[in-house]
Structure formats: C-alpha cells, structure tokens
Amino acid sequence: MTVEEKDRAAAIFKPETGRIVAARMLTETEKFFRVVLDHGGPLxxxxxxxxxxxxxxxGEAPISICSSPTQEDSFEMCVRNVGSVTNAMHQMGAGAEIGLRGPYGNGFDMEAMKGRDVLFVAGGLGMAPARGVIKYVLDKRHDFNIVTILYGAKNPSELLFKEDLEEWQARPDCDFHVTVDRPDDSWKGNTGVITTLFRNISNIDARNAWAVVVGPPVMYKYVILEALSIGIPExxxxxxxxxxxxxxVGKCGHCQISNVYVCKEGPVFTYSQIKRLREGI
Amino acid sequence: MLPKIIERDDLRAFVEALLADNVVVAPIRKGEKYVFSEVETFDEIALDYNISLLSPKKFFYPQIETVLKFKIGDRPESQAITEASPVIIFGIHPCDIAATWLLDEVFKEDPADPNYLEKRKKAVLIGLNCAQPCDEFSFCRDMGSYNVEEGFDLMLTDLGEKYFVEIGSKLGEEILVEGAHFRDATSGDLKDRQAYQEKKETNFVKRIPYDTKFLPEILEESYDSLVWDAIAKRCFSCGSCNIVCPTCYCFNVTDEVAASAAEGERKRVWDSCQLAEFTEVAGGEVFREERSSRLRHRFFRKGKWLLERYGKLGCVGCGRCDRNCLVKINSVEVYTQLAGEPVQ
Incomplete structure (x- = not known):
C-alpha cells in the first residue's frame, strides 16, 4: 500500500478527489455535475x-448519485442550491476539483428486482436518486419485466432531466407518466399530485412487483398508501x-431513526421496515 | 492476574514515578467542582473527588478535534489527522469506565474510527473505586455501573491504610513494576476488600422502582406517552445533558479556514440531539421538531436503541445530565414516571 492508500484506509474523514467534467443548470435551482475520479477508476x-x-x-454535504453504475467512466449528481456546500458547487464548472467520500448507504437491491415488474414513483428532487435506478433498469432492460415510471413536480419548470424524460416517453419498453401540481400556459400534460398518476398504471402484476419510491418527506405516506392499495406487498x-x-459512516448520530442509522442501514428501506421505524416517514 | 496491595504512604511515590515519565491526568479541584486535568504533582490530585464536570471521555474523544488538514485552491489536497499521544488517566471512577464500553463499541464498528481508537489505545486507565454514591443524583446502582470488573488497566480500592489493586490488563501489570511499591494481596487483604464491598453494597441503593433490564420494554410501551410532553414543557432543549454525558458521542463536522484563506482544518465537534437543527436537512425539514420528541429521542437512545445496536446501555447512571440540568429534569424521575409510579 502506498502512503496515500494507507491514509485512505485509516481515516474515515479523508476524501478522495474528483474532477467535474461537465456541469449545467437543469432548472433555476438544480445543477447537474458529471465527475471523474482522479484515481481513474469507477466510483x-x-x-x-x-x-x-x-x-x-x-464543508461536506451528502449528495445522492443520479447515474447508474452501468456508466463506469464517471458518475453524476443533481444538486439543489440550498446550503453552503451546494452553493459553492453551483459556482463550479467543468475542470473544478472536488473532494468525495463514499459511496455510502445500502442502495437498492437490484438483484432482487430481476425478472419482476418495477414501478418507479419519483417526486421533485427525488428524481435524482431515482434516475440512477431507472437508468440501471433501462440499461439492463431484459433483466426486468414491465417498467413503469411516475414522476411529479410542482411545476413544469422544476422538471429535471428533460432529455431523459423525452427518451423514456418515446421508449416502447417503458410506461412513463408525468404530472405537475401547478401547470403553466404551455403545459399540456397531466395536472395534479403524483398519486393521481396511479390510475395510468396498466398490466403490472402488483403482487410480484417492486415499487421504488423517492421524494420529499411529505410524499411517502400518500404514495405508499396507493402502492399498497393496488396490491404491492409492503x-x-x-x-x-x-x-x-x-x-x-454511522457515527455522528444526525441521521438516526430509532436504532438505525440511515447512512448505513439505509437510505433505502422497505415499507415493512419503515412502519416499525417511528419517525421514519 | 492476582491482586496487589500498595500502602497508603506509598501511593505518592507510585504516582510520582508515573509523573516522571508520563502525561498524567487526574481529578483536580476547580472552584466547587472537580475536573480531569493534567497534573504535575501528586498533591494536586483530589483523591476524594465525587464526580468530575466532564468525564475523562474528553481525552480520547475531545470536544473539538482536527480530523483533516486541507489546502484550498485549484488542486485541493487533504491529509488525514489521527494524532494520539499516550496519557495515563488516574482516578477514573467505575461509572466513567463503564461509559467507555459503549464508546469503544461505537467507534470500533465498521468502518472503525482511528481518531478515537488511537487515542483510546494510548490511554492507560487507573480506576479509583467509590465507597459511596457521589450525591443524590447518582443512579449507578440501577444502571449496573457502580462496580466494574473490566475496562481498566488498574483499579484501586481505598481500604484505609492501604489500597487494594486489581490488575485489568497486561499494561496494568507493567505499570506496577514501574512503581515497585506493590506486594501480593494476602488472605487478610482479600477479607478487607470483601468487607469494603459489603459496606459498599449497602451504601449504594437502587432508585428506579424496577430492574433496568426492563427499561427497553418500559420505553417501548411509553413511546406515545404524554409524559414526554409533560417533561418537555420545562425542557429548554439547551443540550447541557448531552455535553456532560460520558456516553454521548454525536458530533458535527465543520471547516475552519486559516487567515491566509489557502488552507484550513476540518474539525469534529461534539453535538447535541436536543438542538432542533440536529436533524435539519438542506431543504429545511426538521425531523424532530417537537422538543418532546428530542427529549424522548435522548432517553430512547440511552435506555433502548443503543442497547439494541451495541449491546451496551447508553446510560451509566452518573447523573451528570440531571446535576447540570437548568430546569431540574431528573432521569430517575422520568424512568419512574414512565412506569406509572409516583415520583418520590
């Protein structure tokens, strides 16, 4: 081991470095970054x-990865400008160097979803983590059965990854629906909260399907209720x-819910786990 | 390892031998209270102290600790800092030794925390037994920490003209040689130690009206109890309870930039789950907005969640939280009230 590798293995706070190779605004408040690690390997x-x-x-901020591991040469993040770290990131463009620790958390068990129908329900910025899973599923499309994507945003200008949305819309092998709470004059699509999209779901074998739900805290109860009521097991x-x-790394205590640390045992939980985790949703 | 004896008059020489070659921290008097601090002479040590303001935890888990040094600029660089220097902690009481059991588990859990573990490894713990509880705030008998069988290198018990010395580690044995004032304990010494213990058992009384092995169940049953709201009515959410706790380990991480603006340090700083912003995420959502939910969180961690996760209780009954509470919230009263019993 080199001194640097030893350093990395020994210290939990030591970040590695990566270079931003692409950066662009997705909305007024969200910026997209593609990063290549300086060590050259995949994340x-x-x-x-x-x-x-x-x-x-x-400082540091936890940011979800919005690309799929099937994309190996780089990884991507979608960052909302809401705090000091994210504000600093918004000032950065291609060529800038950032520090990175991770990846952390359990992630989604993609093996378990193989051969099944997968229903994605993403609200607002929840599309960022959801996109990484969606891209994975679409890149390995033959491994999965019916793929349905429901996406909701407050208004059309807050929709993320518009190119991806167009692609999913056009793909015959995925059923994509999008809605906004507050349409503008140009909006021709669905209007209403995300749960209203559930009526568009067709043909899925709910008893054997998986639902992937990512969104703001307020969304979970309503979406889980819908998922349960169409028959997806908790x-x-x-x-x-x-x-x-x-x-x-499960030490600082900030993300603790009951006896679990969201950064280690989560951030992905089944509803059977969440219903026992008081304060979970 | 068989226990030893050191005569009272020889303790000074032993400690002075330690002082000659080592950094020694020990309880010293500070105004009306006691603190653990580095000492240079034997006479500074308050052997009869009851409880220190902060526990000796601060020597392996400092309030503020640099974990990274960095250079700012087009090519940011950083270097991990895991410095630890040897220290002898002299006079640590059983409850504070018991507190290290939990901390060790937390920081050992994968990924292990070298900042804590390096310091811990280099700290020698010389315990000092307690003949009676510190004061009316102690509930160490309930929490099972008033006697400890492990976790120390040496444990001294004051038997009047002599100290009974239990050896808890190889390191402890090596330190004894350094002093060379020790003799093997005889059957007479063991009898004196037994008499001390019998007296001690009567001096320490249980104060919670049930066995604390039922604490997880009592808490489980009380999650939705209005007791939390009742107590939280007077809680200031100031976090003093966290700061003085020997088992609290939550922290924040902050960057400090040097005047040059070209470099700086990342620091880990003790934090408090009683502060509303503790759970605040970037979007502004606070997951424990109610003061009562934060108070409940602390008690659940202490009595249930940490036990489930690490196999060790998060409370040793030292009473520091209660002693330092601005509004006299009292753990024994909380645990009593949760069980539906009248508070004494």
Whole structure:
C-alpha cells in the first residue's frame, strides 16, 4: 500500500478527489455535475447510494448519485442550491476539483428486482436518486419485466432531466407518466399530485412487483398508501429516506431513526421496515 | 492476574514515578467542582473527588478535534489527522469506565474510527473505586455501573491504610513494576476488600422502582406517552445533558479556514440531539421538531436503541445530565414516571 492508500484506509474523514467534467443548470435551482475520479477508476456504487461531497473550507454535504453504475467512466449528481456546500458547487464548472467520500448507504437491491415488474414513483428532487435506478433498469432492460415510471413536480419548470424524460416517453419498453401540481400556459400534460398518476398504471402484476419510491418527506405516506392499495406487498415497497447524513459512516448520530442509522442501514428501506421505524416517514 | 496491595504512604511515590515519565491526568479541584486535568504533582490530585464536570471521555474523544488538514485552491489536497499521544488517566471512577464500553463499541464498528481508537489505545486507565454514591443524583446502582470488573488497566480500592489493586490488563501489570511499591494481596487483604464491598453494597441503593433490564420494554410501551410532553414543557432543549454525558458521542463536522484563506482544518465537534437543527436537512425539514420528541429521542437512545445496536446501555447512571440540568429534569424521575409510579 502506498502512503496515500494507507491514509485512505485509516481515516474515515479523508476524501478522495474528483474532477467535474461537465456541469449545467437543469432548472433555476438544480445543477447537474458529471465527475471523474482522479484515481481513474469507477466510483463502484450501487443505485441509491450517496457520496459526501467535500468543498474544503466550506464543508461536506451528502449528495445522492443520479447515474447508474452501468456508466463506469464517471458518475453524476443533481444538486439543489440550498446550503453552503451546494452553493459553492453551483459556482463550479467543468475542470473544478472536488473532494468525495463514499459511496455510502445500502442502495437498492437490484438483484432482487430481476425478472419482476418495477414501478418507479419519483417526486421533485427525488428524481435524482431515482434516475440512477431507472437508468440501471433501462440499461439492463431484459433483466426486468414491465417498467413503469411516475414522476411529479410542482411545476413544469422544476422538471429535471428533460432529455431523459423525452427518451423514456418515446421508449416502447417503458410506461412513463408525468404530472405537475401547478401547470403553466404551455403545459399540456397531466395536472395534479403524483398519486393521481396511479390510475395510468396498466398490466403490472402488483403482487410480484417492486415499487421504488423517492421524494420529499411529505410524499411517502400518500404514495405508499396507493402502492399498497393496488396490491404491492409492503416488503417490496422501497423508499429512500432523506436525513442529515453528516459523517456517512454511522457515527455522528444526525441521521438516526430509532436504532438505525440511515447512512448505513439505509437510505433505502422497505415499507415493512419503515412502519416499525417511528419517525421514519 | 492476582491482586496487589500498595500502602497508603506509598501511593505518592507510585504516582510520582508515573509523573516522571508520563502525561498524567487526574481529578483536580476547580472552584466547587472537580475536573480531569493534567497534573504535575501528586498533591494536586483530589483523591476524594465525587464526580468530575466532564468525564475523562474528553481525552480520547475531545470536544473539538482536527480530523483533516486541507489546502484550498485549484488542486485541493487533504491529509488525514489521527494524532494520539499516550496519557495515563488516574482516578477514573467505575461509572466513567463503564461509559467507555459503549464508546469503544461505537467507534470500533465498521468502518472503525482511528481518531478515537488511537487515542483510546494510548490511554492507560487507573480506576479509583467509590465507597459511596457521589450525591443524590447518582443512579449507578440501577444502571449496573457502580462496580466494574473490566475496562481498566488498574483499579484501586481505598481500604484505609492501604489500597487494594486489581490488575485489568497486561499494561496494568507493567505499570506496577514501574512503581515497585506493590506486594501480593494476602488472605487478610482479600477479607478487607470483601468487607469494603459489603459496606459498599449497602451504601449504594437502587432508585428506579424496577430492574433496568426492563427499561427497553418500559420505553417501548411509553413511546406515545404524554409524559414526554409533560417533561418537555420545562425542557429548554439547551443540550447541557448531552455535553456532560460520558456516553454521548454525536458530533458535527465543520471547516475552519486559516487567515491566509489557502488552507484550513476540518474539525469534529461534539453535538447535541436536543438542538432542533440536529436533524435539519438542506431543504429545511426538521425531523424532530417537537422538543418532546428530542427529549424522548435522548432517553430512547440511552435506555433502548443503543442497547439494541451495541449491546451496551447508553446510560451509566452518573447523573451528570440531571446535576447540570437548568430546569431540574431528573432521569430517575422520568424512568419512574414512565412506569406509572409516583415520583418520590
């Protein structure tokens, strides 16, 4: 082991570095980043995991990975400008260097979903982690059965990854539906909260399907209720929970819910787990 | 390893031998209270102290600790800092030794935390037994930490003209040689130690009206109890309870930039689950918004969740939280009230 490798193995707070190779605004508040690690290798993540992005002098923030591990040469993040670290990131463009720790968290168990119908339900910024899973499923499309994607945003200008949305819309092998709460004059699509899209779901074998639910805290109860009512078992309703993951390694206590640390045992939990986790949703 | 004896008059020489070659921290008097601090002479040590303001936890898990040094710029660089220097902690009481059991489990859990473990490995623990509880706030008998069989290198018990010395580790045995004032304990010494123990057992009384092995169940049954709201009515959510706790380990991580703005340090700083912003995420959502939910979180961690996760209780009954509470919230009263019993 080189000194640097030893350093990395020994210290949980030591970030590695990566270079932003592409950056662009997706909406007024969300910016997209593609990053290549300086060591040249892949991040080695599972869909649903996150990294701690480190901007020296400002701090660290947990950011979910929005690309699929099937894309090996780089990984991607979608960052909302809401705090000091994310604000600093928004000032950065291609060529800038950032610190990174991770990937952390359990991620989604993609093996378990093989051969089954998969229903994605993403609300708002929840599309960022969901996109990594969706891309994985679409890249390995033959491994999965019927793929349905439901996506809701507050208004059309907040829709993320518009090119991906167009692609999913056009693909015959995935059933994509999108809605906004508050349409503008140009909006021709569905209007209403995300649960209204459930009526568009067709042909899925709910008893054997998996649901992947990612969105703002307020969304979970309503979406889980819909998923349960169409007959998806609670052990196959997967939710990714957002918490303040300060260390990412199950020590700092900020993301604790009952006896679990979301950064380690999560952020992906089944509804059977969540219903026992008080304060979970 | 068989126990030893050191005569009272020889303790000074033993400690002075330790002081000659080592950094020694021990309880010293500070105003009306006691603190663990580095000492240079034997006479500074308050052997009769009851309880220190902060536990000696601060020597392996400091309030503020640099974990990374970094350079800011187009090519950011960083270097992990895991510095640890040897220290002898002299006079640590059984409850504070018991507190290390949990901390060790937490920081050993994968991925292991070298900042804690390196310091812990280099800390020698010389315990000092307690003949009676510190004061009316102690509930160490309930929490099973008033006697400890392990976790120390040496444990001294004051038997009047002599100290009974239990050896808890190979390192402890090596330190004894350094002093060379020790003799093997005789059957008479063992009898004196037994008499001390019998007296001690009567001095320490249980204060919670049930066996604390039922604490997880009592808490489980009380999750939705209005007792939390009743107590939280007077809680300031100030976090003093967390800061003085020997088993609390939650932290925040912050960056400090040097005046040059070209470099800085990342620091780990003790944090408190009683502060509303503890669970706040970037979008502004706070997951334990109610003061009562934060108070409940602390008690659940102490009595149930950490036990389930690490196999060790999160409370040793030292009473520091209660002693330092601005509004006199009292753990024994909380645990009593949760079980539906009248508070004494």
């Amino acid at each position: 080695g993540h599972k869909p649903g995991q996150f990294v701690e992005v480190s901007i020296f002098g400002i 052990s196959r309703i997967l939710c990714s929970l957002e918490r303040r993951m300060k260390c990412g």
